[in-house]
Amino acid sequence: MAADLKIVPVILAGGTGTRLWPLSRQSLPKQFLSLVSDHTLYQDTLRRVAAPDLFHPPVVLTNADFRFFARRQAAELGIDATVVLEPVARDSGPAVLAAAAYVRERYGKDALVLALAADHAVKDPDAFVASVRTAAAVAASGQIVTFGIKPSAPSTAYGYIKLGDKLAEGGYQVARFVEKPDVETATRYVADGYLWNSGNFLFRAELLLSEGTAFVPKMVEAATQAVAGISEDIGFLTLGAEAFTAAPSQSIDFAIMERTKHAAVVEGDFGWSDIGAWNSVREVSPADADGNVTRGPVALMDSHNSYVYSDSTLVAGIGLENVAVVATDDAILVMPADRSQDVKALVTALRASHPRVVDEHLRMHRPWGTYETICRGERFHVKKIVVNPGGKLSLQKHHHRAEHWVVVKGTAEVTLGNDVFTLNENESTYLPFGSIHRLANPGRIPLELIEVQTGSYLGEDDIVRIEDVYSRV
Amino acid sequence: MAADLKIVPVILAGGTGTRLWPLSRQSLPKQFLSLVSDHTLYQDTLRRVAAPDLFHPPVVLTNADFRFFARRQAAELGIDATVVLEPVARDSGPAVLAAAAYVRERYGKDALVLALAADHAVKDPDAFVASVRTAAAVAASGQIVTFGIKPSAPSTAYGYIKLGDKLAEGGYQVARFVEKPDVETATRYVADGYLWNSGNFLFRAELLLSEGTAFVPKMVEAATQAVAGISEDIGFLTLGAEAFTAAPSQSIDFAIMERTKHAAVVEGDFGWSDIGAWNSVREVSPADADGNVTRGPVALMDSHNSYVYSDSTLVAGIGLENVAVVATDDAILVMPADRSQDVKALVTALRASHPRVVDEHLRMHRPWGTYETICRGERFHVKKIVVNPGGKLSLQKHHHRAEHWVVVKGTAEVTLGNDVFTLNENESTYLPFGSIHRLANPGRIPLELIEVQTGSYLGEDDIVRIEDVYSRV
Incomplete structure (x- = not known):
């Protein structure tokens, strides 16, 4: 060459x-x-x-x-x-x-x-x-x-x-x-x-x-x-x-x-x-003296050659031998590690009964940041929203829900109807049904806010995008 | 006789x-x-x-x-x-x-x-x-x-x-x-x-x-x-x-x-x-044709004689034989069912490293109802609070935190300083640092509200009880 x-x-x-x-x-x-x-x-x-x-x-x-x-x-x-x-x-x-x-x-x-x-x-x-x-x-x-x-x-x-x-x-x-x-x-x-x-x-x-x-x-x-x-x-x-x-x-x-x-x-x-299955993940990861590979909060007793992953919930194992446990915040998988190749068939079977948890994560990624459901009820839905510095959601409205926003970190620039105003940590605002609104992070650190939605219909498809900097209109 | x-x-x-x-x-x-x-x-x-x-x-x-x-x-x-x-x-x-x-x-x-x-x-x-x-x-x-x-x-x-x-x-x-x-x-x-x-x-x-x-x-x-x-x-x-x-x-x-x-x-x-351990729970519960006992959202493939319990998160199992899985919202236990007697030793070992999850539930019970953490950050804490009909929290104040309340179901009677007012579904209020306040449910159905706390210290012990109908002052 x-x-x-x-x-x-x-x-x-x-x-x-x-x-x-x-x-x-x-x-x-x-x-x-x-x-x-x-x-x-x-x-x-x-x-x-x-x-x-x-x-x-x-x-x-x-x-x-x-x-x-x-x-x-x-x-x-x-x-x-x-x-x-x-x-x-x-x-x-x-x-x-x-x-x-x-x-x-x-x-x-x-x-x-x-x-x-x-x-x-x-x-x-x-x-x-x-x-x-x-x-x-x-x-x-x-x-x-x-x-x-x-x-x-x-x-x-x-x-x-x-x-x-x-x-x-x-x-x-x-x-x-x-x-x-x-x-x-x-x-x-x-x-x-x-x-x-x-x-x-x-x-x-x-x-x-x-x-x-x-x-x-x-x-x-x-x-x-x-x-x-x-x-x-x-x-x-x-x-x-x-x-x-x-x-x-x-x-x-x-x-x-x-x-x-x-x-x-x-x-x-x-x-x-090629990390083709969970047993490959275990094989390429450094193991402890008992042959266990763990990530996240995990406590094992009398266990060997096992793979245990957790997003956030404590996983405690007793007497695990060659077992794989993968615990995310909305789905937990348990199997003998040598059954890793069968996960594909499991997912195919689950898709009919549990489509959301099969294809989507709890934390949804968007060009401007992320959101995730933290609590859901019959007529309400609570989300944690993180907007990256410079990130800007679309100008939008909802027909069927009102929203309460409480800023818990950083600074929000809120557009509500013809007004544009700033919310700092520990400040909140209310977006009535049908109001045209937009959320942006004008600051240098991530903006975190808690959104409480109330209404009779709370699906993600009740969103009318009027303008969007990420070409999603 | x-x-x-x-x-x-x-x-x-x-x-x-x-x-x-x-x-x-x-x-x-x-x-x-x-x-x-x-x-x-x-x-x-x-x-x-x-x-x-x-x-x-x-x-x-x-x-x-x-x-x-x-x-x-x-x-x-x-x-x-x-x-x-x-x-x-x-x-x-x-x-x-x-x-x-x-x-x-x-x-x-x-x-x-x-x-x-x-x-x-x-x-x-x-x-x-x-x-x-x-x-x-x-x-x-x-x-x-x-x-x-x-x-x-x-x-x-x-x-x-x-x-x-x-x-x-x-x-x-x-x-x-x-x-x-x-x-x-x-x-x-x-x-x-x-x-x-x-x-x-x-x-x-x-x-x-x-x-x-x-x-x-x-x-x-x-x-x-x-x-x-x-x-x-x-x-x-x-x-x-x-x-x-x-x-x-x-x-x-x-x-x-x-x-x-x-x-x-x-x-x-x-x-x-005497339901002395998880294998006893399995033994006294009706099993399906494969000998499995499940409660909550559970999907098993090619599994037998296992016990799988879940509070709310989907548990999927492949090839489980005589395994017990108990998944709560803040701790997950996995073990061969015949190791059930060892849970006591596990808990003793965990108490030093994970005291909260060993002794307390995520959902805390109080005489007036329940509360649970649904999201926690560095300087904020989000709780879902349920007040039983007729329930009344203590008259209280906090030195280090402010609170935002959003009612998502039922009716709240809020005392704030010298004012007493009603909040209905989709209404909210703000309780500044140090304000004397009380929450009650004057209605006939449970009151559900989302509380967003912000502040530099958010421990449960920052509560000054001034008066309490349950004799907890």
């Missing part, structure tokens, strides 16, 4: 898994959660590719629902991410090809793209960067490089890669990709030196697109046209919807990697995991 | 067990909780002895902390209980002797006393009453009768009774009381026809006192003097404190039953349990 050719990290952050329920939910999936460190998985991914001598600023692919998470969590790290929105979900093939087309347009056809899942964990970021350097050299020589992970066990949760010829720049030609095996086959694969397929790639933008043109021409056509049709709104780029929607839905592995003759693999030994 | 001699039920309701934590806590122990039916254990006990042809109105022995539970939960059933308060805890000996002395004074020396624990469960109340009738006949003939339970298993959690000679009125002389055995000994006891000692008794008041005078004269002296010194306040009777405090602390079994020659046992087969 040319010493001055920096890599463009492309972070794929649009996924919505349910295997880590009740923490990961459709409205806030696992990449944006802090599961194995104080940062979110997405943030840790951004941090791994932040060295300015090696990497350009990141390009993040996600969807409209997650755009504010993607921007805010990058901003918290001081990273200026370009956030590109997929108008519809089309699996990883069209997304990675669109990213390649976008990078080619912005950085030229020889630009190197490092396509990373936003929701994987890596224990050793230095070893990761070393592997990336090797992979970049291999990619510059005309290969599409995948990262192969030395198996720590005959896992049946991953696909495997059979190694071919050794390459001069490091790594190997890929002899064959194989599907997730049964445990017997997996044991043989491990003995034969196969590697886990991590699903992260490094390639020259032009090479991926030309190989794509050979195997999936419609997909490449859709992706390049979607990039040509990009529109911008409050700093977010959205791929052309009509073009992108026309792309066939297929994984990049199936569309290109399993077909191209230019597939190479660089071996990585950096403590990788 | 004379056909017109009715029995006086004496309910012992002063206990504070921790084996059913996190539901049972010092501030609201298990007798006042609904664990195996829609009524509390105390209420079910009252209901078992409510037939007016057989029973006088009940006398309840408890302590000052529980006096309002004892009265209110009886009143909910339309039962007018005489609530007698023990000024200090002195085990069951002095309590039962004081009850005997009280009943003798009120109903005469031949009065029959049925002393029942408030926290036991009985599946078949009719069979229980049939046993009581037999026991009354035996007691009238000059015996102190204990109820012996036919063992359903060689339990090591109960003491046993060896049967002696059969009595003409039914039942047997007691040959011997034996301590809780190991499992081998228990198996032999069961084979030999021993019965469980339920710790519930029926006796003539005079006989218990005269036998007490023979074996524990100081205890009888203390108990009778404590009854002579009874004082009354807002309808509660309190035993004379100096006299009762002088009583030696000892169980009635040890003080009298194991020594008297007049101990008889009537066999009971009415589905009795």
